[in-house]
Amino acid sequence: MNMETLYQEIILDHYRNPRGKGLREPFGAQVHHVNPTCGDEITLRVQVDEGVIQDISYDATGCSISQAATSVMYEQLVGQPLDQVWPVVEEFVRLIEGRGKVEPNEDVLGDGIAFAGVASFPARVKCALLGWMAFKDATLQALGKDFT
């Protein structure tokens, strides 16, 4: 497995030009996640309204993979109704944790399939998932609030 499989052009592009970066209002929940192995951190906010992800805003330090994965996530998920969001999150996690044995599903993942190479570099799995896990956590918290 070589480096070029990992660093797809689209990943480098998102890394250099992250979409949606910065913390914004309003938001339903905010979380702070840390990668204990490398110290990378993300603060992420989610705004859910009428069953739709209205905004994902974030401030993060991290490597190209974690930055790009969060940026791609922003593009993919903002504006989507919740019931279409969960399958994407699930498929992304399945791909990244699949140790290179999972066929990426482009229909569901869109640009997310660029991260297929990460699955062959176990040490980078947590990088790719940092933002996505924060999103999942924040969204569940936001919904929890909605329900109460």
Add this chain to the structure above:
Amino acid sequence: MNMETLYQEIILDHYRNPRGKGLREPFGAQVHHVNPTCGDEITLRVQVDEGVIQDISYDATGCSISQAATSVMYEQLVGQPLDQVWPVVEEFVRLIEGRGKVEPNEDVLGDGIAFAGVASFPARVKCALLGWMAFKDATLQALGKDFT
């Protein structure tokens, strides 16, 4: 190193017919020593008077080596002045802990040289020394009492 070197006839004899066994009065100090590996125990009393070992009395459970070594010690040391006792104890310990590399000194040790074989069986070193260490401890205690 075979078993016959270890179990000299003289050792078996002392084992079968231990000299001086039993607890007697009077005594200057009494100690209780245990071999933590096998659970063998000895209660030993020493009576020192006018710088001479007047009596060593003991009650012990243990293997042939520990029983015989205590019995030989009784024969060797009772009736001896202290300044002749210490060199014997020292030489015995040196022989037993010598890993088979120490030439036994018959002049000093007498029957004690029968235990030379023990030095080649490290697991039995503590057996041979159980009674002797108890004697050393008790005598030092007895002398401590004398001096106060």
Add this chain to the structure above:
Amino acid sequence: MTLLDVDTLRKDFPILERSVRGDRRLVYLDSGATSQKPYAVLNAERDFYELHNAAVHRGNHQLAEEATDAYEQARATVAGFIGAAADEVVFTRNATEALNMVAYAFSNATLDGGPDRFTLRPGDEILITEMEHHANLVPWQQVAKRTGATLRWFGVTDDGRLDLDPDLITERTRIVAVTHQSNVLGTINPIARIAQMAHAVGAIVVVDACQSVPHMAVDVGDLGADFVAFSGHKMLGPTGIGCLWARADLLAEMPPMLTGGSMIEQVFMDHSTFAPPPQRFEAGVPNIAQAVGLDAACRYLDAVGLQAIHDHEVHLTGLAIEGLNDIAGIRIIGPADLVDRGAAVSFVADGVHPHDLGQVLDDSGVAVRVGHHCAWPLHRRFSIPATTRASFYLYNDEDDVADLLAGTRRALEFFA
């Protein structure tokens, strides 16, 4: 009953080719203390060092990836071996450390204001047994001393069975710590039943499985315990590795014993937070190669078959008991029958101290263990300072039993 092809198996164990005390055939009957290792285990460790060695969970270079994979694969294999999930298995140095880890969870939680399930109060009771190995006894004495809890214990019957007095399990009982198989008596205790009684009063069940996991199929689900500890070196694995299994929900709440690198989540100068299990319980660079060796040991045992191993050992145990009973002056300490009984046979001889008996056996090439076998209170229960113990494993055969019996007779004659 499947019979083991012991002749073939023995070829896997290089040490069995050596001779002792001159030219005596080595008859190794001390597997209860530690087992011998097959080539499969030695090769697995060596391959790891020669090809993949690196610190785990810490690097993103290829060796670090491979080492991490090998280490986590070992966890999965060991977990599979006992019917557990991988993240319920913690690697320790030995079973003693595993049991201490559970004990410290209670004393640390109690002192630090930790989770309720691990907090003990004066009046709470810790219930152990009189047949425990020191490893499952002394740590609980320490916990009792530090928390104010009371230590109680089940006694042992004359024929070496647990005296399961139900009155001892009460609402005050918080912990029941018991051995699955006695390393002296060979007795196999009814863990499922004890767990049921303990759980009925809300107590946590800690099982010392040092002498069972290597010798028979153990499924932690069937066992019904909450914590299970065992050692790698007694099950064909390397020295320097043991395991603690715990129910996931308990492990999730359990405070760590050791702290340092790799077990943290975040560290500041004045405080830290800890990682989820199993990482929380593995501080520092772990015993990686040893885990890899234990993986190979589990695979080896699985390939031979735990049921076949157990049957084989029971067969040898039966022969040994029968033969020893035929020798005048020998008394077996432990069950006389083969019901719920493993392959440790301990005995005393009239007029011959175990140290001397063991010495004659050693001179005959037969390696047994003599002493209290780290179960001193159990020996006191039988009013003896020590026993001679023969313990069998898959590589022993009927010749070994015959040599044990012949050596024992020789000893009795020698000291007659």
Add this chain to the structure above:
Amino acid sequence: MTLLDVDTLRKDFPILERSVRGDRRLVYLDSGATSQKPYAVLNAERDFYELHNAAVHRGNHQLAEEATDAYEQARATVAGFIGAAADEVVFTRNATEALNMVAYAFSNATLDGGPDRFTLRPGDEILITEMEHHANLVPWQQVAKRTGATLRWFGVTDDGRLDLDPDLITERTRIVAVTHQSNVLGTINPIARIAQMAHAVGAIVVVDACQSVPHMAVDVGDLGADFVAFSGHKMLGPTGIGCLWARADLLAEMPPMLTGGSMIEQVFMDHSTFAPPPQRFEAGVPNIAQAVGLDAACRYLDAVGLQAIHDHEVHLTGLAIEGLNDIAGIRIIGPADLVDRGAAVSFVADGVHPHDLGQVLDDSGVAVRVGHHCAWPLHRRFSIPATTRASFYLYNDEDDVADLLAGTRRALEFFA
């Protein structure tokens, strides 16, 4: 200065023959995490298992004698390696366990009413440093929490040296715990001077020697510390073994961390007494084969010569620092000169995250470590989440440094 014959030495390390990421030559620059192992160590372990394997201190059969001899010989060898007496050396799983053992001695003594020297009172201070590895930091946080003592620390200067503020050492200081060499900065701390200051106020000095004992001649007498901890796996030895050295008089009074078999004197159901050191601190069947492997590692290092190893590493460190300083956008975290400095070189690159830098290096065959290296507060001190660290050992050469530099340039270009 003696130069090492690295080409010849490299032949002793089988792993260095393998390639990574396709057909790249393995350039192993992660010895700070764990070292590679020479044949001498692998063979020693294997010989032990194939010829002498048995439980130590417990049997009187020939194998048990031989195993005990090998294990105690290992203790003597390791002790000799650091200028200590054999019975002052305790074998642990790793340095982390060794440091925890000292920490627990204090909290256990405090809670159990143990010896005065190990008892802490509110107001007492534990002094550490901002450059500690988590292993010499988190355990002291726990001790402080459990005993009511206060944790304080020396800071770190901008150029990566210890800020030895003498005002921090006062009559309240009971423990000074400090690393001999930083695993991130490479800084070697003036232990003898610190020990003098600490002893002047009656404090006990605990030294984390993980990064010094493998790389330079360390004599515990000259060092002047009271406790010294280090790991076997970082000094060519097996995984799964570490050491705690302590001054004999302290060890004699020190309470044990782990309890169980082999560390006891007498055991009753309700109480026990403990053996003298070092046995008191080695509960259960120890990491025997690993001790034997560490023995071989010490002999190997001694044969090569610690001074020569150190000189060689300083030479490579100088080349690396010079080369990295020549690359625009690279900043070294740690001393810029070679005074009191070991062979860990950590750095950051403008615009390239360590994870990405490490990935390109890995792709170039160069194994470095990226992250906070278990020294998170130190990284926070420099306002960076992570660094890339190259660390050298006796088997590295100038080609390895050249490959590090080339790989770093490649990474900067790739992410430009």
